[in-house]
Amino acid sequence: METKDVIITVDGKHLDRIEQVADDLRKSGFIVKDVHKIIGIITGKVTTTMRPKIANIDGIVTVEEKQNAKVPPPDSEIQ
Amino acid sequence: MNPLIGDVNKNVYTGRYIVTFRQDAIQDGMRLLNNLTGVKNIPTTSDFIEGNWNIDQVKSAKGAVYEKLGVAVIEADEQQMMQLQMANEDEKTSIIAYEPELMMHAIEDLNPIELNNGNDANIPLSYIKGCRDEIDSLYQRLVSGDLNISTTDQQVMEVYEDTSMETWGLQATNVNNSQYSGRGIRVAVLDTGFDFSHPDFRGRRIESQSFVSGETVQDVHGHGTHCIGTACGARSNTGQRYGVAYESEIYVGKVLGNSGNGDDMGVLAGIEWALSNNCHIISMSLGPAVPICTTTIAYEQVGQRALQQGGLIIAAAGNTANRGRGNFSCVGRPANSKSIMAVAALNNRLQAASFSPRSGNNEGGEIDIAAPGVRIFSSWTLPNRYKIIDGTSMATPHVSGIAALFAEAYQARGYQLWQLLSSNARRLSLPNLDVGAGIVQAP
Numbered sequence: 043m044e045t046k047d048v049i050i051t052v053d054g055k056h057l058d059r060i061e062q063v064a065d066d067l068r069k070s071g072f073i074v075k076d077v078h079k080i081i082g083i084i085t086g087k088v089t090t091t092m093r094p095k096i097a098n099i100d101g102i103v104t105v106e107e108k109q110n111a112k113v114p115p116p117d118s119e120i121q
Numbered sequence: 122m123n124p125l126i127g128d129v130n131k132n133v134y135t136g137r138y139i140v141t142f143r144q145d146a147i148q149d150g151m152r153l154l155n156n157l158t159g160v161k162n163i164p165t166t167s168d169f170i171e172g173n174w175n176i177d178q179v180k181s182a183k184g185a186v187y188e189k190l191g192v193a194v195i196e197a198d199e200q201q202m203m204q205l206q207m208a209n210e211d212e213k214t215s216i217i218a219y220e221p222e223l224m225m226h227a228i229e230d231l232n233p234i235e236l237n238n239g240n241d242a243n244i245p246l247s248y249i250k251g252c253r254d255e256i257d258s259l260y261q262r263l264v265s266g267d268l269n270i271s272t273t274d275q276q277v278m279e280v281y282e283d284t285s286m287e288t289w290g291l292q293a294t295n296v297n298n299s300q301y302s303g304r305g306i307r308v309a310v311l312d313t314g315f316d317f318s319h320p321d322f323r324g325r326r327i328e329s330q331s332f333v334s335g336e337t338v339q340d341v342h343g344h345g346t347h348c349i350g351t352a353c354g355a356r357s358n359t360g361q362r363y364g365v366a367y368e369s370e371i372y373v374g375k376v377l378g379n380s381g382n383g384d385d386m387g388v389l390a391g392i393e394w395a396l397s398n399n400c401h402i403i404s405m406s407l408g409p410a411v412p413i414c415t416t417t418i419a420y421e422q423v424g425q426r427a428l429q430q431g432g433l434i435i436a437a438a439g440n441t442a443n444r445g446r447g448n449f450s451c452v453g454r455p456a457n458s459k460s461i462m463a464v465a466a467l468n469n470r471l472q473a474a475s476f477s478p479r480s481g482n483n484e485g486g487e488i489d490i491a492a493p494g495v496r497i498f499s500s501w502t503l504p505n506r507y508k509i510i511d512g513t514s515m516a517t518p519h520v521s522g523i524a525a526l527f528a529e530a531y532q533a534r535g536y537q538l539w540q541l542l543s544s545n546a547r548r549l550s551l552p553n554l555d556v557g558a559g560i561v562q563a564p
Contacts, residue, residue: 049385049419075386078393080430081423085386104418109454111388111407113313113344113381113514120440120476121344121406121512 043089045073047108050084056101057082063101070096137184137222138202140193143215147191150215154193157208158201160184163193194222281469283498287362289469290351290493290519296365296526299563303366303525308353309395309403310518311388312345314338314375316502319346321354322371329373330394332387341379343502347510348406349373350500352518352525357507363499365522365563366529372400377407385419388455392423396432401528401538403427404521405436405455406514412441412478414451416458416485424460431534435462435521437513438488440476449479452486459485462539465556466494466516473555477513480554490546491556492519520561530564 050067052060057079064077064084073087085108088096097105114121142150155161165186184195197205202219281289287297315329317339329338340346353371354364374391377383388407395403427434439453456463465488466474474495480487494516501508520542527533527541546558 047384047386049389049417051419051422076390076393078389080396081389081393081426083389083393083419083423085389103422106417106419108385109409109413111377111383111385112410113342113377113407114410114440115381116343119511121347121510121514 045087045089048086048088049106049108051103052082052084052101053103059101060084063099066099067096070099072096137194137196139220139222140195140216141218142191142193143217146215147186147188151186151193153208153215154195154205157204158195158197160195160197163195279471285359285361288498290497291362291365293471293493294519294523294561294563296523296563297362299526301526301529301564303353303369303522303529306366306402306525306528307370307372307398307400308366308521308525309372309374309400310345310349310352311374311376311391311395311403311405312348312407313342313377313379313381314340314345315349315373316340316346318503319500321357321500325371327371327373328398329375331375332390333375333378333383336375336378338373338375340502342381343505343508344381344406344514345373345375346502347499347508348404348514348518351497351515352404352522354500365519366525369525372398383407389423392427392434396427396430400432401534402521402524403432403434404518405434406517408437408439408453408456412439412450413454414457414481414483414486416483417454420455420458421460421485424458428460428535433462433524433535433538435464435517435524437517438463438465438478440512442476442478444473444475451481452478452488457481457483457486462489462520462542463487464489464513464517464520465491466513467491467556467560468495471549471560473551474511476511477555488555488557490520490542490558490561492516492561523561523563526563
C-alpha cells in the first residue's frame, strides 16, 4: 500500500501531551518517525487511506506532505 | 529655535512634556523633576492594576510616569522646563531628554487627489488612483534599474569591492566597524555540515549533529562550510575578514546530505535540536529547487514557537527568480512563513540580485530584509579552502551573524531581535517587495 511521509502540527494546548498524541497516531496505524516536543511537530508515514482518519485525532492542527529541500551542486555558481 | 522654550503651537503640541530618564535612574530623575518643577505626586504605571488605567487621575495629577518605558509625561510651563534643563546640564545624570508632547492624528492620505471642476469625463477616482500607483511603480522600477532606461537624474551608485582587509559584504553591512563579535551567542546553521579540518576555525567551540542517515557532520559539499564561514567565521589565511560573529558558538546541524539534498523531516529535526540547545539564531540557507510559493502551517507554527523560546529562524528566500527575463518568482518555503525571516540577495552595487525573488501575494511570502549575496568570499571544504559564490544562501548568513551581534549588544532574543534587525536596516531606493526593510546593518 502506498505510504506518504507527512508532517503533523500539534496544537498549543497539546504540546505538553505530545507523546499521548503520538500514541493515538500509532493506534490509528501511523508510523511515527520523530516526536519534536519543543516545536510541536510529529513526523512519520501514513497510508493514503488512513490519512483522513488521523487528521481527526484530538490535538492535531494539520497533516501536510513532506517536501524536499536542496542546495545546488558544489560547482554551481549560484548557491 | 528650541522647541522647549519656543511658542507652543496648540495644533501641534499638547503643552505637556515627555521626559526620558536613564533606565537605571528613574527615581533620581523623578526627584529632580519634583525639586525643580514642583510637579509632585505623579502616579506611576505600577500604581494601576494592569490594564486598569485611570486617565482622570493621570490628568488631575498633571502627568504620569511610565516605569517600564523609563518615560514620564508631565504638565509644566516653559519656566519650569528651562530650570530643569539648566539643572540637568550641571548634573548630566538621570534625564536623557525632554521634548514637547505632540498631538496625534489619524494618518490620512497626505497627497489626496483633488479633482477640479473640469472632470467632465466623469472618471472614477479609483481609476485615477490606479494610474497614480502605476506611475509610482514605474518610477520605482526605473530607479531600481529593473527597466533599462537611462536617466540623468539617477542617484550616484554605491559600489563595494573586496579589499585585503575585508569582504565587500562586511563593509556594506557595517560589520567592519562593529565592536561586537557574537560572544556568548549560539548560532545554529542547518545545512550540509561543516569541514572540521578547516584551519580558520581552529580553537572554536563547535557543537554538531547529523540528521542525515549514514552521513557524519563532516561537509563534503561545501555549502554548509561557506554559510558558517560568513555567519560565524573570522579571517582568511591572508588576514582578510569574511565572517561576521567571529566569537559566536557554532552549532552545526547537518540536514542536507553530501549531495545537497534533504527534506522537511531533517530540517524540522534540526530546528528542534537547535532550540533544545538554546540556540539564539537558526540560519537556514535551504529550500526546494523549484519555487514552492504555498506556505505551510507547520513552519509557521515552528517559527512562532521558536520566537517564543527566544530563537529566531532566518531563511534564504530562494534563487528562483530570473529578473532579466521578467520572472520575479516568489519567496520559497520555509522562508515564506510570517514567523521566519526571509532574506533577499543584493549585489555589490546594492541592487537586487538577478536570481533574488520578489515578495508574493500570499501571507508570509514577503521579503523581510536584504543582505550581500553576489560574489561572496567565504570558507569552503579543503583543499579549496575558499570559494566565491552567489545566492540568497550567502545573504542569509550575513543576517544571521549580524543577528548574533545584536543579541550580544542588546541581550535581545526572539521577536526583539527581529525588530532590531528590521529597524536598524538601511533603507534602499528599491521596492520593499524586493528588499524588505533594506540592507541589514551591524550594531
